[in-house]
Amino acid sequence: MINSDFLSSYIKKERQAKPILIMAHLVLGYPDFKTNHEQVDVMVKAGADIIEMQIPFSEPIADGPVIAKANQLSLARGTKIQDCLDFAQKVTTRHPKKAFIFMSYVNILFMRGIANIISQSEKAGIKGWIVPDLPPEEADVYLAECAKHKISPIFIYAPTHSLARLKTLANYSKGMIYAVARKGITGGKTNFNQELIERLTIYRKIAKKPLAVGFGISQAEDVDFLIGKADIVVIGSKLIEVLDEGGLTALDLFLRKIRGNH
Amino acid sequence: MINSDFLSSYIKKERQAKPILIMAHLVLGYPDFKTNHEQVDVMVKAGADIIEMQIPFSEPIADGPVIAKANQLSLARGTKIQDCLDFAQKVTTRHPKKAFIFMSYVNILFMRGIANIISQSEKAGIKGWIVPDLPPEEADVYLAECAKHKISPIFIYAPTHSLARLKTLANYSKGMIYAVARKGITGGKTNFNQELIERLTIYRKIAKKPLAVGFGISQAEDVDFLIGKADIVVIGSKLIEVLDEGGLTALDLFLRKIRGNH
Amino acid sequence: MKLKYDSYYGSFGGRFNPEILHGVFTELTETFEKVKADNNFWLEYEKILKNYSGRPTPITEATNLTAHFKGAKILIKREDLNHTGSHKIDNVVGQGLLAQRMGKKRLIAETGAGQHGVAVATIAAKLGFSCTIYMGEIDAKRQRPNVFWMEKLGAEVIEIKSGSRTLKEAINEAFRDWVNNPKDTHYLLGTACGPHPFPSLVAWLQSIIGKEAKRQMIKDYQKLPTKIIASVGGGSNSLGIFQEFIEHKEVGLVAVEAAGLGVDTDNHSMRLTANKGTVGIAQGYKTLFFQDEEGQMRKTHSIAAGLDYIGVSPILAYLVEKKRIDCAAISDKEALIAAKLTMRKEGIIPALESAHALAQAFKEAPKMDKKDIILVNLSGRGDKDIFNFGDLFFDKKWQTFIKQKAANQIESKI
Amino acid sequence: MKLKYDSYYGSFGGRFNPEILHGVFTELTETFEKVKADNNFWLEYEKILKNYSGRPTPITEATNLTAHFKGAKILIKREDLNHTGSHKIDNVVGQGLLAQRMGKKRLIAETGAGQHGVAVATIAAKLGFSCTIYMGEIDAKRQRPNVFWMEKLGAEVIEIKSGSRTLKEAINEAFRDWVNNPKDTHYLLGTACGPHPFPSLVAWLQSIIGKEAKRQMIKDYQKLPTKIIASVGGGSNSLGIFQEFIEHKEVGLVAVEAAGLGVDTDNHSMRLTANKGTVGIAQGYKTLFFQDEEGQMRKTHSIAAGLDYIGVSPILAYLVEKKRIDCAAISDKEALIAAKLTMRKEGIIPALESAHALAQAFKEAPKMDKKDIILVNLSGRGDKDIFNFGDLFFDKKWQTFIKQKAANQIESKI
């Protein structure tokens, strides 16, 4: 099992050289695929280690306003699942040293056919999947297909979880555990405080897997704070805001600033 | 009894010279008492035999729009009951050969005190009273006071009345019976037809009293029609309309036209 | 002290009609006497109200208001839950059945605020009458939603453009219609006022409220209320709940009038309150009126359209004279505050009329013992008052909404 | 065939939540299991609905409509007579009591048209919760009267200005609030949709409608109806009346969806109707959605705000799949015509949602035997729809009224 998990090995390897890895998020088809290509190039060059690509959905219930709006606009432009798979194929080929994962909502997988989309993902060079509205209890087929196609199914830790729940999720999650830093949904303000430190300590003990921390990371200091406490920082809404406001140059600058510090 | 009834004798006497008498109506205080004086002068000179003077009331439920509005405007100008009594005193003195009657609603009498207002009416030279919302069943005091003060209480015949009701009312009514030519309330259009003729024939038989016909009389032809079928025509709303539109001159002309024909 | 449903109650009541109405009132009185003696009529009446209007209406225990005022337990008789939203449905169902017995084909009515008009239009539709509602032009303008529903319910609404263009003109016009169509038409008067037999008839029909309440009190609380409080427009909802308790001397009965801008102003609708109304005879009956010393009616005012009336039921006038019923007066402002509090504390939006009764209960409850019970007759729901509430609370968002609606009137898609 | 109130109904239902909601749903499910097994809970629930909302609601015999269509006898279950004007009160009372058992101090809810928001604000006031209602900015603009009442009932109404600014944004925001306040807050979902246990919980609470109806049918008609017809938004009123009859195979059950501008257009809200909805997973549960082939939700349309929804109760989806429930679809225009006819013939103003069920009954009745009985669930009253009716009937006088109101906004006197 452990050997078949590309993502774990990749993260372990990268972490030897870096105090913390960066997972950069984008919404596919927003603002458009051409920009997405350049976006990924910038991310990779500026030092992102993992690229999380969201396939847009009309009801992104776990996303905050910024990402929800990006989903909406991407769909309004006509983005299809196949476009996303084709895009993945291209960027994974172009950046073979980086890890790419998909994120989307369960209906996208369900309507395409779970077996179909997981196998297609593998072919497109994708290493992991995050499906925020698919708890392990509902995920039999998904888990089986992921195993079959060497895709790491990544589950999420929430601040409200009981120890029992943390253990259950650790059992199912591969590659990493994605910990939500604050209550609520993506894109708001997080308190990087003692309570968070304690939580992350517990997570580490239970998960025994690389720990990614996301939601609300918006500046270099946040990343600093997490060094030693997590393996990966996830930057989502902030990157879209930066891109929306300052374009690719601003994105590059922002990521370099974060990366440059470490 | 019959001897004490001034109005019956007066009507009988006048009818010897005229095929039909005219009862002209005005609302006291409308448009103002000064005009009322001139109005009465015109009516008398033009040949009216009986003047029906209405003391205004805020809820004139038996009156149509024209008279109702005159009531309202008179009150708005501040007309008081005493003004009406004083006015009556003056006009009855000035025109001793004519008969004057009062018309108002029961609350005016009730609030002033029935004994009071009836005796004051007598003093002011009034010969009869019409109170459309005081049926004989509720009229004990009123009837007693009228008898005491030689005032004729005049009751009203309606097209909807049963023979029994006609008889009852005939028993109480003095001076005349006031017959409503059409259903509904003052001031609309009446059909002067066969049905009315039959009704008046019955009324005559039962009432055995001078018969006044009112409501809806608006032209000389209407008066012609009633000759031989009634003793008195009552002209109400029409006279107010004529005055409102053409002033005292028009009123004079209108009445002369009606009188002149006979 | 038992009511006889007679033409006079003490010196109040009677029938002071123009002669032209003699016939229709004779017929109506005879039919009323008949159905009063016929138990089947009452059973049919109760059955329709049960199946069509959801009677019996419940009594809700106002636990939060009770706790708030720390005195008597406050109970609320929920007439607001009736079909069309108030106690008015009882009277229209009852008179509708009466009109059927008389073989009438058409109902007519006057309406001021429009509530009674909607109720009549409703029952005309249900019982298969054609229907004409008279309404002063000014009232129709103010109460457009009710006009809208009356028309959709199939009634013809005639706006009176003469005279004061309000309720009294509408009444005159309705009477005029009636005397022109005595055979096929019944005039469905809306409250326990007017010439006999209307006060008796309407009070009798509305007595269903108190009959229910008494049964419910005994079943659920094993005792009668210490006090019953109801608002008074014409008197139908208050008499409706009071009558059954008149013989129970231990039950206090409080009739609440509208003090409008204040008891010391001229802008109110008080008639029962000492020195405010005086005995007079108008609109066909003898009662306490808000009038001047010469008998001219004065201008009434209340925030609650249904309380804004010059006369009052002769039955109430009599019972107040006999001191069996106490009276009280509540200002516009007090009523609004009571309405607000009832919304917040009990989740009930009272009609502004009913809010007067609530306000009085809120005054009395703190002075009473925790073992005491106040039963408030909540005569109707307040949805109808949104335009008043909206204006009176000076709600900015609401006003913007109305402005936008006006700007974007859309054409029918269909 | 008896419903188990489980997380799955056949292949429909489940719980597809973001992990962050795991805790609150676990707690809710456990409490639901507990109260379901506790007969005292149901008794308390029934008692509040009786004393506060006037349940049982009656069944009215629509004699005039029956005569008009010359077929099956048409009966109407009168949910419109409930407090706040629809069946929604059942669910909010039930979940309110549940929240009390969980020791919560605060209720939150999403609302689209505002009806559910008003019901939640009402019960929050009555049961002493603080209350926040989330509403899309566009919806809040359209439904200002409901916003007005929610605020007067003491609720805080938060208008969502992001995304589509309609219902789905409001739901997201409500969930966000819930996960931030899991200890003191209960999220009171408005219909039998969403992640388990909401479909089971809401269907169970609303089953009171059918329980009453069955009792009433047997008592008053000595038989069960031939068919029961109800409109479907999320599915709470239809399941509410259907459940008790599922075991009675002889009773036909018809769920009526909104065909909007027509079954052959793209502007509708059909999900149960064959080839209109397809199985998907969204908003936390698996059911039939109105979606495209890639699983993106499509834009729904209905004249009735309460029917205008992308998903449907998984319990209904299951029962339709099992052919225990038939489905039908009614267009905006058909619903309006049915509403008009019901007003004229029965004096009842139906909610536009309920008018869909009526329209279907009017289609079926003439084809049925006079001995047959159709029971229509009239889920709510139509007063709330005056702005829609007014616009849609293109009523000139109404539009003038709105213009004048806008022109004469008066300042508070107080």
Ligand SMILES: Cc1ncc(COP(=O)(O)O)c(C=O)c1O
């Ligand atoms: C809700 C409500 N309550 C009270 C009244 C007052 O009338 P009454 O005294 O006849 O009950 C009205 C009259 O329209 C009303 O609509």
Ligand SMILES: Cc1ncc(COP(=O)(O)O)c(C=O)c1O
């Ligand atoms: C009156 C009425 N009927 C029906 C519905 C549809 O919802 P459901 O299918 O949950 O009963 C609504 C929803 O708001 C409603 O307000």
